[in-house]
Amino acid sequence: MVTDSPTEMLEAEHRVIAKVIGAVPVLADQLDAGQAVDVGLLRDIVEFMRAFADQCHHGKEELLLFPLLGKKGVPLQGCPVGALTAEHARGRALVKELVDAVDAHQEGEPSAKETVIGALRGIAALYPNHIWKEDYLLFPMTNKVLNVEELQLLSGEFQKVDERIGLSQYQRLEAFAEHVAEITLTNV
Ligand SMILES: [Fe+2]
Ligand SMILES: [Fe+2]
Numbered sequence: 001m002v003t004d005s006p007t008e009m010l011e012a013e014h015r016v017i018a019k020v021i022g023a024v025p026v027l028a029d030q031l032d033a034g035q036a037v038d039v040g041l042l043r044d045i046v047e048f049m050r051a052f053a054d055q056c057h058h059g060k061e062e063l064l065l066f067p068l069l070g071k072k073g074v075p076l077q078g079c080p081v082g083a084l085t086a087e088h089a090r091g092r093a094l095v096k097e098l099v100d101a102v103d104a105h106q107e108g109e110p111s112a113k114e115t116v117i118g119a120l121r122g123i124a125a126l127y128p129n130h131i132w133k134e135d136y137l138l139f140p141m142t143n144k145v146l147n148v149e150e151l152q153l154l155s156g157e158f159q160k161v162d163e164r165i166g167l168s169q170y171q172r173l174e175a176f177a178e179h180v181a182e183i184t185l186t187n188v
Contacts, residue, residue, distance in 0.1 A: 004151075004152065004155055005143075005151065005155065006060075006065070006142075006151055006154040006155045006158050007139035007142055007143055007151075009060075009155065009158050010057065010060065010061065010065075010134065010139065010158075011135055011139065013052075013056070013057045014057075014131045014134065014135060016052065016173075016174050016177045017052065017053050017057065017127065017131065017177070018127075018128070018131060019177040019178060019180060019181040020045060020048055020049070020053075020176075020177050020180050020181075021123065021124060021127040021128060021131075022181060022184070023045075023180045023181060023183075023184035024045070024120050024123050024124040025120070025121065025124040026184040026185075027041070027042070027045075027120055027184065028117050028120035028121050028124065031113060031116060031117050031120070032117055037102075037105060037113065037116065039102055039105070039106060041180075041183075042098065042102050042116065043099070043102060044176060044180075045098075045180070046095055046098055046099045046102070048173055048176055048177065048180075049091070049095045049123075050095060051165075051169070051173055052170075052173040052174075052177075053091070054088070054091070054092060054095075055165070056161060056162070056165050056170070056173075058088045058091075059161060060157075060158050060161055061084070061088070061134075062085060062088060064154060064157050064158065064161075065142065065154065066081050066084075066085065068146065068150065068154060069081060069141075069142065069145060069146075072145050072146065072150075073145075074141070074145060080133060080137050080138050080141070081138075083133075084130065084133065084134065084138065087126060087130045090126060091123065091126055091127065091130070094119050094122045094123045094126065095119075095123070097115065097118075097119040097122070098116060098119035098120065098123070100115075101113075101115035101116040101118075101119055102116060
């Protein structure tokens with residue numbers, strides 16, 4: 001995960017997030033087909049989305065990359081940064097919807113399963129598109145807008161985020177993504 005290029009660091013995290021996102025529609029289909037809800041797995045996905053996708057990855061984008069782009073004259077409203085920020089918020093809302101529905105399902109609420117499926121499908125629809133926009137639009141733009149020194153400083157800031165999270169926690173979340181991809185046969 002340590003590399004000189006901040007956009008390569010973020011792209012590598014996208015590949016980890018994509019493993020979990022790839023599993024999400026498979027789980028939705030299984031639930032839709034009447035299979036039992038693996039509540040533990042859904043809760044682990046919620047924890048991954050909050051700790052890795054949001055705190056670690058979106059944190060680097062929203063708290064470090066986007067403000068730096070703003071300082072370099074990139075508009076923070078509209079396309080692409082404003083749209084990507086809104087998608088982060090949508091992702092957070094969907095993950096909250098998912099965990100609330102999992103809670104309701106465990107409490108015996110009959111309609112909760114449909115809400116779980118809806119939240120999973122929402123997450124599955126949002127992220128591949130979001131990741132594509134960043135890999136093919138935001139990151140090439142970043143590498144044009146920032147000079148070599150600024151890119152190196154940003155890498156250093158990203159590494160500090162990883163250090164705050166801790167190597168063992170980071171590796172645990174990466175291993176979870178690998179595990180989810182394997183058990184749902186969506187490994188890429
Ligand atoms: Fe993002
Ligand atoms: Fe991203």
